[in-house]
Amino acid sequence: MDTVTSADGTSIAYDRLGSGEPLILVGGALCDRHALRPLADELASHFDVVTYDRRGRGDSGDTTPYAVQREVEDIDAVLTAVGGTAAIYGHSSGAGLAAIAAGTGLPFTKVVLHEPPYGPDDADSSEDGERVLELIRAGENQEAVELFLLMTGMPKPEALQIAATPGLADVAPTLAYDFAVMDEGTGTGGTPVDLLRAIKLDTLVLAGTASAPFMVDAAHRIVTILPAAELIELADQHHVVPPELLAPVVTDFLSRR
Structure with missing residues (x-):
């Protein structure tokens, strides 16, 4: 385990595994960096994979008051620590956070958004x-x-x-952070159109066909908004996909030139 200090002084813990171009994995609600370790293991033969504890979880610290921008600064600090550029993969609310970070112009190479749980635009979650x-x-x-x-x-x-x-x-208690992330840009948990349009990088959107319908619908919506995106549906898969099935899809996209 290594640590880096975020802009507000919060210590952020991270692990690195493998070799190649850096790839930062961002976990979703209730997950620490160990939740993504099986996926990191599968990706490590192709990438320098970085998993980290989002603030308030695992070995990372926390500082009040919370703001979504602090989590973007955490990613920026990790990004700097691993060389300044990387691809980014986010799962669930971690995909929502990855989208926010990518839209700010941080120096990512490519973006993978795996089922960000945006709710229907005609409902307030x-x-x-x-x-x-x-x-x-x-x-x-x-x-x-x-x-x-x-x-x-x-x-x-x-x-x-x-x-x-x-x-x-x-x-x-960190669920409050995930709700704030998913409300960013709308305040209702719906699709943050302007935020997504700010992502100019090549982006892969993933959805399992057996996932909750609202998550599949969200994937279809956002791929039409993102400036440079493609959608891959993972047949018969739920929200959590076995890493041995997920890793080849991510690797293929990130390895394209």
């Missing part, structure tokens, strides 16, 4: 998020995780089982 945050404020972290997982379309038995995972409730 902020009420659901507020219910999760109310549970967290009440100290009911496990219940908050359960509700969040149900919001993602996860079946209830699976949501209950995962929410009971030891240590998972401890990172429940």
Whole structure:
């Protein structure tokens, strides 16, 4: 493990694996850097893969007050530490964060957005998020995780089982960060059109055909907005794709010249 200091003084922990051009992996809600280690293992034969703990998780620090821009600065600090340029892959709300970072003009080479969970544009998801945050404020972290997982379309038995995972409730407060990321540009969790149009880099959008319908719909929407994007649907795959199936798709896109 290495650490780098972000612009506001927060320590950000990261790991590097493999060799080649740098590739930063950005995890989604409730995930630390270890959640993406299996994917990093699969990609390491082609890339210098970087996984990091988003602030408030794992071995990274946290500094109040939170702002989405602080998380962009965290990515910038990691990017600088690994040489100044890299490709970026984001999963779920991590894809939302990767999109924000790419739209700011950070020196990425290519972008992969794997099911950023933008909600329908004719609906406001902020009420659901507020219910999760109310549970967290009440100290009911496990219940908050359960509700969040149900919001993602996860079946209830699976949501209950995962929410009971030891240590998972401890990172429940960082769900507020994920909601802020996904609200960036709209305030409602919908599609941030202007933010996406600011991404000028070649971008791959991924969606599993067996994922929650709103996530598949979001992928189809954003690929029409991004200036230079293509969509690949992963047949019969859910929101979390086995790394041995996902890595070749990511590698093929990032290796094109």
